[in-house]
Amino acid sequence: MWPGFDGRGYDREQWLAHVAETPLFPGALGVTEHATGIPTLAQALAMDEAKYIVNTQRFYENSLRWSHGPHVFASHTLIWGFSALGVRGTHCSCDNLRGFFGVEAMGNRNTESFSSGPGAQVLANQHFAIAALFVKMGRTPDPSNYLPHSHCSVDGHFQCPKENWERDCRAGETAAIVGFMNAIGKLVPNPATAAAAIPLYPQNAQPAFASAAWVQTALNAWIAGAPGVFPALLRVDGDYGPLTYGAIRAFQISHALDVDGEAGPQTCAALHLYLP
Numbered sequence: 001m002w003p004g005f006d007g008r009g010y011d012r013e014q015w016l017a018h019v020a021e022t023p024l025f026p027g028a029l030g031v032t033e034h035a036t037g038i039p040t041l042a043q044a045l046a047m048d049e050a051k052y053i054v055n056t057q058r059f060y061e062n063s064l065r066w067s068h069g070p071h072v073f074a075s076h077t078l079i080w081g082f083s084a085l086g087v088r089g090t091h092c093s094c095d096n097l098r099g100f101f102g103v104e105a106m107g108n109r110n111t112e113s114f115s116s117g118p119g120a121q122v123l124a125n126q127h128f129a130i131a132a133l134f135v136k137m138g139r140t141p142d143p144s145n146y147l148p149h150s151h152c153s154v155d156g157h158f159q160c161p162k163e164n165w166e167r168d169c170r171a172g173e174t175a176a177i178v179g180f181m182n183a184i185g186k187l188v189p190n191p192a193t194a195a196a197a198i199p200l201y202p203q204n205a206q207p208a209f210a211s212a213a214w215v216q217t218a219l220n221a222w223i224a225g226a227p228g229v230f231p232a233l234l235r236v237d238g239d240y241g242p243l244t245y246g247a248i249r250a251f252q253i254s255h256a257l258d259v260d261g262e263a264g265p266q267t268c269a270a271l272h273l274y275l276p
Helices: 012-021 041-046 049-063 117-137 162-187 212-225 242-254 265-274
Strands: 030-035 072-074 079-081 100-105 146-148
Touching: 012 079, 012 117, 030 117, 041 117, 072 117, 079 117, 100 117, 117 162, 146 162, 162 242, 212 242, 212 265, 242 265
Parallel strands: 030 100, 030 146, 072 100
Antiparallel strands: 072 079
16 A cells, blocks of 8 residues: 555535645645546445545555555545645646645546535535635635646546536536635634634735725725626635635736735735725
């Protein structure tokens, strides 16, 4: 069995604590979203999940000769750790996705329903697992760092059908992940003092130039005036959490500013244009 194979099932609180205390592999860039296809959701509901995880590891190692696999399998009940978060893993052939975490959803998303019932529970656990990883990385999901396996065409895999990912899947799934990120930020409100806390933004990123509430209000004016520039309006709570940090970065990208996630003088000067 691989060194670093996890094999544990986590509820959401346990997963959050696990991600918080575990160093990520160097150069982690984003997440590739997968679906197993086999087992289907119907098969997954009837199987022993712990046995499936162990048997899948043995198959990858002994039959495929892989040294690692994806990092996470999400079922309707638990988030299953697979490859250790400190290793790059094996889950996609394309070079530009090898710096990504692989997060699997159990089931076939082209033939089964994931809009309600157990399927929706699978996606919710998958999105929560992804959200915790993005918070730990200090990133917000966007088209450069949150991709389906189908993006790697040489593998021939599908998730949400490849041709429909941008149209039908990305916006809703990104919004779900960002929503979980915002909730996680509330669970860890003080990363400077909370034990083993997930960093909600880069060290020393919280600026003194403007209050967080002012920045959030200005960002909301920008977001409301240009639908689609960011997945959701911010909650004006005076907290530089992951959603605010991500919105600042998105604003900086759209205004050709230095992208550092900080509301410094240049960024605040541009934000002033959106408030009376």
